[in-house]
Amino acid sequence: MTSSNNISSNNFNIHESEYLSQDRKPLPLSSTPSTENIILTPRTHTPIRLNSPHINMAELAIHNNQKQQQQQQQRSKQSSPLFFSDGKVSGPGTVVTSASIATPHFQQQQQPQFSNFSQISNNSSTTTSQPSTALLSSFSSSSEMPITTTPRYNDRQDLNGEDTDNDNNNNNNNNNETNLPRLVHKWSHTHSILCCLASPKNRLLFCGTQDGKILVYDMNTYSLTDIIGLENNNNNNNNNKNNEQHHPHPHPHHQQASILTICLNKDETRLFVAGSDSLVKIYNLQNQNDNDNNNKNEKYQCTHVIYSLVDIGDIFSIHWCDLTSTIYIGAQNASILWCHISFDNENLSSKGNNQQTNSKNHKHEHEHEQPTQHDHHNHNHNHHQQQHTISNGHTTKNVSDIERLPHFRYDKFFDSKGPGGSQNTLQTNHNLLKRRYSKNTNESHHHSIKLIECKSDDIIRFAHNGYVYCLDVITNVTIDNSSESTFLISGGGDGIINIWSFNNKSSGLTKVASLENDESILSMKIQNSLLYVGLSDCSINVWDLLTLQMIRSFQFGDNNFDEILSLDIYDNSIYKGSSSTGLIKLSILNHQFISDKILMSSEIEDGVINAVKIFPLDNKIYLLSGATKSLSLWDITATTTTTTTTTTTTTTTTNPNHNSKKNLNIDEEDKFNINNNNNNNNNNKKKLSNDDMLTMLEKYVAFKTISKNPQLYLEESRHCAQFLCKLLNNFGAYQTKLLPISNGNPIVFSEFKANHNGPGGGPGGGPGGGNKRPRLLWYAHYDVVDATKNEAKDWKTDPFILTAKEGNLYARGVSDNKGPTLAAIYSVAELYYHQQLNCDVVFIIEGEEECGSIGFQKVINDNKQLISGGTSGGIDWIILSNSYWLDDLTPCLNYGLRGVINASITIKSDKPDRHSGVDGGVSREPTMDMMHLLSTLVDPITRKIQLPGFYKDILPLTLSEKKLYDNIAQYSGIKVSTLMTKWREPSLTIHKIQVSGPNNNTVIPQIVKATISMRIVPNQDLSKIKQSLIDTLNENFAKLSSSSSTSTTTDKSGNKLSIEIFHQAEPWLGDHENKVYSILFKNLKIHWNQEPLFIREGGSIPSIRFLEKCFNAPAAQIPCGQSSDNAHLKDEKLRIINLFKLRAILTDTFKELGDIS
Structure with missing residues (x-):
């Protein structure tokens, strides 16, 4: 027997929000920094971004003076x-003085690095x-x-x-x-750096330049090791002498057209390059560490050249997708092209010259079968045949093949001769360059180059109504009810974000959705499910791709001509490169003011930053930025490292895509295969273990999902929702998606189908071989109350780092409600894996419970058919675990909650704040009226609420319920009358009274505002009581004066009354004798070896009664935490054994529910 002294003072925790938002604004949230802190530098010029596809840098150089050529x-x-x-x-x-800075001579000697x-x-x-x-x-x-x-x-x-x-x-x-x-x-160059990326595996940096070069830098020595785009005529050159003076001639397969975009494959063995020449070139990086002298000239082999017979113009964006082995191309003519390439059967080493290779053997590489309308009219008939062959690993190209490339393709207008057959200077130089290119190609025997023509069908013309500046791929997500999980994202000059799904049958693209922005999209970055797009008006929009909502818009002052050319994300910070304000780091979180930013670029760059790329290397995070004539490397590693003391070991992340310093992602290898076999069985069991559940809980609580302040934690809440989606999908959920809320965090919906093949029938069969399986809805929430800044001062541990100590887990949300949520997910996953799930299970996990479940009812009503399973018969049971034991020792089952009505009452005078020594007693004062008005709501003697018919609908106490109270009183020592007052009787509370004016003793306030709440009990009608409260307040206020109105009342002295109901929740009473409670009672008794108590609580959960009414299904609640868990308070905890026991109890319960007819 436990005495009353052992009952925690927190054993009657409420569950509704302590931070109800009365003025929540719809998405997107706008973030505008202070204009006085905007750092601007004079804009002089922007590097060439749009070169004609028919004019290369060699031709443009004709118009330059001799000094520029040098x-x-x-x-x-x-x-x-x-x-x-x-x-x-x-x-x-x-x-360092200004004189030393201005010294004009540079010592041309090898400097230490x-x-x-x-x-x-x-x-x-x-x-x-x-x-x-x-x-x-x-x-x-x-x-x-x-x-x-x-x-x-x-x-x-x-x-x-x-x-x-x-x-x-x-x-x-x-x-x-x-x-x-x-x-x-920092490195300097003679022309602008237009694009850049890093290859951490090769420890190399690549950057594409305005003058058509690909500069290669070594991260070990910080030296320029190679220039792709210049022919190496000196076999004995070394890194210290590898400069442009040793490479005077263009590379035979590379013209000096601006390099606008580059990318790597996942293994970093292939470099893809494209630009103003309308070509995509593929370089082999696997030989870059080869020390064989015979291969020094071929360190970076160009293995493929991809082109299109369509005049696509400049190529602004490319993306290689390893999943589909396809290169996607975004072009100047507003089209998106793609080309499938297989490297599987190709000898990637330059040593295998004797291997027979033919591009026809590659499934997706397309030879020239016939000439097109772009061909020269003088082509011979043999041009219908294959125009290049590969023999002994060598490529022999006919001139007609070269003329198919965009630079050499015959143009009837520009290439036609003038009167008398004359040609201008540009045409002459163009023909000379064509002949030299053909000659060098035919004399080139050091490796094979494949010309690949994009299929005429592999193109979407006018994919945008503008240039296609951005391409990227997102995987393992569900977007807009699409059955696919991999999508291509494109952004164009028309300001549209297009989302394309991959059509497996036709190997094409199908548009899924379009998202509209006000200005041209010049850059974008995907972080988890969030898409950041940089616009031409100096703003950044943030889109949630899972809900197709724009959730935030960053504005950066009035400089609408400052284009955001590139951006990247790391550690809750945005690094943006702009056309006039340079490279700037700013915080995504609004509480770290955006105006508190760092300008990282230098004045010599004229504020122009063309490319920004973040990458990990050697447990550090680096940022690479390409500017007007320079390339900079920054160490941006977050120096604040965090460790945990849980049963699992974690390390600080070095992945730039992570949204915090901890690895919060779920990897693909975390999936398990539903098919039991020897290869997967051990790994699957590990993924279903309690240790793995603790690992996931560690990641789960690290998300600061504080719904109180969406302007601060909007992105973290979205990342957390995606985390849950990935976890549920990895466990084999039938379908998982986010249900958007217009002004709040989305709801996670996931469904597991019954797959038990036992006596109850096959999957989809009902108990006893029927056609319907029981369908269970598990309700939970992933948002938490605040535990930052002042709230975190009294914590003994970091609130958002899971800490294990003395058998407990400490973290914000570990007990309310993230721990119980994972216990339910893992119990269903375990049954599903073993094919013992007897019922369909639907998870509804919301992100606004702590703020009164904003938008929850509307979204559930809008998706009622989806949640009910269509025509399958609807929801049969609703279960949740969002409550606590009566003490720390006895397991409990909760079957009742009170409802709540929160109201704000305001009395305002027409007169301003006044001095009591001057105007005291002249007229009725708002504060005095408020005191009289509030006193009319409760009888001062009986403390009964004075609303007409308020107590009429309260249910009488039954004998069976009386026995439950007697049992609790005998066990805990708490009086039955006290329990009934707290659990089954209504109450009214005045929380606070606020007044206007200065806080001194002589002011008559103009405005007085009181906040009250009414706790109502089951069977009381919330809407009736709410209206009765409003009517009673208006009537009593009217008695203070001679005039009254319906909604707003004014007395003869000018005082006005206004009433706002800003939150409400219905009471709930479950049937503690039904089948679900009977099964839960039995399983609790088995696993805890003692009988649980049936209890009620005085707090409220806004959604539970609504779900019962919406789906016409009974609800049951099984508490997980102890009374001392300190939910909503400092040092929130959850006992580990309680978490493990809840999982085991739910596993047995879900298994048995399928047998209920």
Whole structure:
């Protein structure tokens, strides 16, 4: 027997929100930084992005002067941030002056490289004669050597360009030192860097340039190792001499057209390059570590050249999909093309020259079978035959094949001769270049190049009404009821995001949905299910691809001409490269003000950042940025590492796609195969173990799903919803999707089909061989109450890091309601895996329960058929676990909750705040009226609520219920009258009274506002009581004066009354004697070895009674946590054994429910 002293004071926890939002705004949320903190630099020019597909850089160079031609042949400069123009290294005591910065001569000697120069620089006492700026590196106009300076937050400069915030700058640096990016290295080039990416496996950086080169940098030495696009005529060259002066001639298969986009395959063995020449070239990277001297000329072999007979113009975007072995192409003519390529049967090594290869053997590579309307009219008849052959690993190309390429294709207008057969200078140079290209190609015998023509059917013409700037692929998601799980996302100059599904039968694309933005889409980034798009008006829109909602829009001042050319995401921060404001890091979370951003680019770049790419390497996260004439490498690794003390070991993530410092993703290998076999059995059992459930719980609680403030945690809540979708899909759910809410977090819907093949019938069969399986709905929520900032101060552990201690798990939401949710999911998954699931199970997991279940009822009503299973017969049972035991020792079953009505009562005077010494007693005061009005609601003697007919519908106490109360009183020592008052009797509470004006003792407030709540009990009609409350308040207020109105009442002194009902929840009473409670009671007794108590609670769960009425099905609740779990309070916990026992109890219960007829 447990005495009353052992009953926790928190054993009557409420479940409705403590933070009801009365003014929740619809999505998308708008985030606008302060305009005074926008950092702008003068815009001079934007690099060439749109070159004619028929004019290459060699032809454009004819119009350049001799000096510009020489500059294009100079060596791409390499510089370390520690070196100044005198070649000395910054060290302790070094003083950097403006004179030293402007030294015009650069020592052309091999300099040592430092991968961690900041550690050296930080030890120096470097000062400058110039004012401190926000630049991490700044270049003098006469020197190409970068100088490191300290970055700042809240950068502001006055009109004279002087620093106006030096003191604040010092404080900000001290407070935010761990968040500052670090410039690792910077390289300069003669032309703009238009695109870039990293190959961590090869430890290489690739960047495409405006002058048609692909620069290759080594991450080990930070040196330029190769220039793809120039022919290497010196077999004995080394990294220190590998510059453009050693490569004077164009590569035989590469023209100097601007490189606009590049990408890699998943294994980083293939580099895909495209640009203004309308071609896609594929390079083999597998030989880049080959030390064989015979292969030094072929370090990066061009193995394929893809083209189209359609004049597609510039290629702005490409994406290689390993899943379909397809390259997708976004072009200037608004079309999307694709080409299937198989590398399986190809000898990727340059050593296998003797292997017989024929492109016809490749299933998706298409030879030229007939000439087209684009062919020259002088082509011979033999051009109908195959125009290039491969013999002994060599490629022999006919001139007619070359003329099929866009650069050499005959154009009736531009290539026609003038009067007398004359040609202009451009035509002459074009023909010379064509002949030289053909000659070099025929004389090239070092490796095979395949010309691949895109099929005429493999194209979507006018996929957009503008240039197709962006392409990407998202996998393992469900979008807009599509049966596919992999989608191509495209963004165009028309501002439209098109979502395409892959058609397996035709190998084509089918448009699934279109999302409209106000301006052109120039860049985009997919993070989990969220799509960030950078627009041409200096804004970023965030779309949830699972619900097709725009959930947020970032605005960056009034500079609508500042185009966001590139962006990437890491650690809740956006790194955006723009056409005039440079490279800027800003926080996604609004509580880290967007105006507190870091300008990372230098003035020498004119504010133009064309490309931004984030990648992991050696347990660090780097950012690569391509600018006007430079390439920069930044270390942006989040320095705040976190560890846990749970039963599983975790490490800090280095994946840039993760939304926090912990690995919150669910990998593909987390899936299990429903078919039992020896190969998968052990792995499947591991994925269903309690240890794996704790691992998932660790990830689950790490999401800050605080529904109280969507402007702060909107993205984390969406990531959490996607986390649940992936988990349920990996366990074999029949269907899983997010149901969008217009002004809140989405609802996770998932369905498991019964698959038991035992005596009850096969899958889909009912008990005893019937046609209908029972259908169960499990209700839960993934949102939590706040535990950040002030709320987290009293916690002994980090609220969002799962911590195991003394048999308990500590974290916000571990007990309410994330732990019980996972227990239910794992119990269903275990039954489904063993093919013992006797009933269909539907999960409804909402994200707004702590805020009054905003939008929940509407979405459930709109999707009633989906949840009910169509014509299958509807929901039979509703079960949830969102409650607690009466104490810490005795298991319980909850069968009743009170309802609630929250109201705000306001009395406002026509007169402003006044002084009591001047106007006291002149007229009726709002505060006095409020006191009189509230006193009319409750009898001062009996404490009964004074509403007409309020107690008429309350159910009488039955003998069976009286026995339940007596049993609880005998066990706990709590009086029966106290239990009944808390659980089955209504109440009215005045929570707070607020007044306007200053907080002193002489003011007569103009406005007084009171917040009250009424707890109602089962069988009371919520709508009637709500209206009765409003009518009673209006009538009693009218008695204070001679005039009244229906909705707003005004007394003769000008005081007005207004009433707002901002939250309501119906009471609920379950049948504790029905089949579900009987099964739960039995299983609780078996697993805990004692009889559970039937209890009720005085709090409210907004959705439970609504679900009962909506689906005409009884609900049952099985508490998981103890009374001391501290839900909504500091140090929220859940005992591990309670979590494991709940899973076991639910497993047995779900198994038995299928036998209920």
